[in-house]
Amino acid sequence: MTAVRPRRSVLYMPGSNARALDKARSLAADALIFDMEDAVAPDAKPEARTIIDAALRDGGYGGREILIRINGLATQWGRDDLAAAVASRPDAVLVPKVSSAEDLERISFEMRRLGAPAEMKVWAMIETPLAILSLREIASFAARPGSRLAGFVLGLNDLAKETGAQFVPGRAPMLPWMMMALAAARAFGLVVLDGVFNDIYDEEGFAAECRQGREFGFDGKTLVHPKQIAPANAAFVPSVEEIEWARVIVDTFNRPENADKSAIKIDGRMVERLHAEMAAKTLLLSDAIRRTDSLALAS
Numbered sequence: 001m002t003a004v005r006p007r008r009s010v011l012y013m014p015g016s017n018a019r020a021l022d023k024a025r026s027l028a029a030d031a032l033i034f035d036m037e038d039a040v041a042p043d044a045k046p047e048a049r050t051i052i053d054a055a056l057r058d059g060g061y062g063g064r065e066i067l068i069r070i071n072g073l074a075t076q077w078g079r080d081d082l083a084a085a086v087a088s089r090p091d092a093v094l095v096p097k098v099s100s101a102e103d104l105e106r107i108s109f110e111m112r113r114l115g116a117p118a119e120m121k122v123w124a125m126i127e128t129p130l131a132i133l134s135l136r137e138i139a140s141f142a143a144r145p146g147s148r149l150a151g152f153v154l155g156l157n158d159l160a161k162e163t164g165a166q167f168v169p170g171r172a173p174m175l176p177w178m179m180m181a182l183a184a185a186r187a188f189g190l191v192v193l194d195g196v197f198n199d200i201y202d203e204e205g206f207a208a209e210c211r212q213g214r215e216f217g218f219d220g221k222t223l224v225h226p227k228q229i230a231p232a233n234a235a236f237v238p239s240v241e242e243i244e245w246a247r248v249i250v251d252t253f254n255r256p257e258n259a260d261k262s263a264i265k266i267d268g269r270m271v272e273r274l275h276a277e278m279a280a281k282t283l284l285l286s287d288a289i290r291r292t293d294s295l296a297l298a299s
């Protein structure tokens with residue numbers, strides 16, 4: 001089984017905002033997105049590259065996963081952004097407005113040319129109508145030999161802009177896109193993160209959206225403000241009851257008398273080997289979260 005990494009809370013920060021980048025060193029987000037794209041004004045793009053590079057060279061972000069979001073290669077900033085991002089050595093480059101596998105091919109080609117190390121991953125923003133129509137093709141890029149593709153991030157603001165769909169409580173207009181993106185991601189072993197919630201002061205609405213995102217199966221939520229970190233961390237974590245139930249399932253299947261059984265009954269519920277696999281994942285995630293949180297407390 002591959003190592004589990006918590007990605008409950010993934011905070012965007014405008015790359016041009018040195019104060020925000022500094023503040024993030026003390027924030028309990030599991031991952032950080034240093035943005036060169038929509039959060040940065042056109043005139044500030046070159047400065048953002050320099051500020052991001054300086055912040056990452058200074059370090060102090062501990063074990064947090066580091067992503068840099070570049071502008072698309074078709075824009076006037078894309079190539080310089082990608083060169084700067086690769087030189088800043090993030091864990092992954094986040095590519096906006098990916099609409100086809102060819103977009104990822106171009107990024108891969110450029111990253112190879114720039115000498116990006118093999119462990120530097122690529123994550124794709126799913127935020128265009130064309131991406132929704134090509135989810136399988138985009139996700140399957142992860143199965144190509146040497147592919148760097150490791151994750152999807154939903155961009156619901158851009159999808160709302162391009163389609164006319166509205167943000168409403170429960171997100172009914174967006175559910176088909178969200179679940180199709182999730183299924184495509186899982187079919188090819190990708191991480192998948194829910195989109196942002198723009199209303200920073202609507203705590204109840206945010207908590208409801210986090211609950212929904214977790215119920216749908218997302219690994220975590222992308223965030224726009226530090227206030228959103230604690231509720232996201234609280235939502236994208238197995239509950240005490242889930243952990244206890246997972247332990248019961250794993251322990252019961254491990255008993256010698258159940259060694260050759262595929263389905264058993266525990267507390268009146270039918271439990272199969274697939275539930276034991278899910279339970280083992282739950283326990284791994286909860287251990288990984290405990291480790292992450294204790295490291296954060298220690299620092």
Ligand SMILES: CC(C)(COP(=O)(O)OP(=O)(O)OC[C@H]1O[C@@H](n2cnc3c(N)ncnc32)[C@H](O)[C@@H]1OP(=O)(O)O)[C@@H](O)C(=O)NCCC(=O)NCCSC(=O)C[C@H](O)C(=O)O
Pocket residue numbers: 011012013014019020021023024035038039125127154155156157158159195196224225226
């Ligand atoms: C929305 C904001 C512009 C609000 O900023 P501000 O007015 O400064 O907020 P506060 O005064 O409440 O801030 C309090 C302190 O927190 C720091 N702060 C604020 N936001 C961040 C952040 N994102 N990361 C780190 N630190 C942050 C402030 O500096 C204050 O600190 P202190 O000085 O100590 O008091 C701002 O929150 C913001 O810029 N948010 C991120 C915007 C962004 O990155 N947008 C792009 C991604 S969203 C998107 O487009 C997704 C996708 O592509 C799609 O299509 O949906």
Ligand SMILES: [Mg+2]
Pocket residue numbers: 038096127155157158
């Ligand atoms: Mg977007």
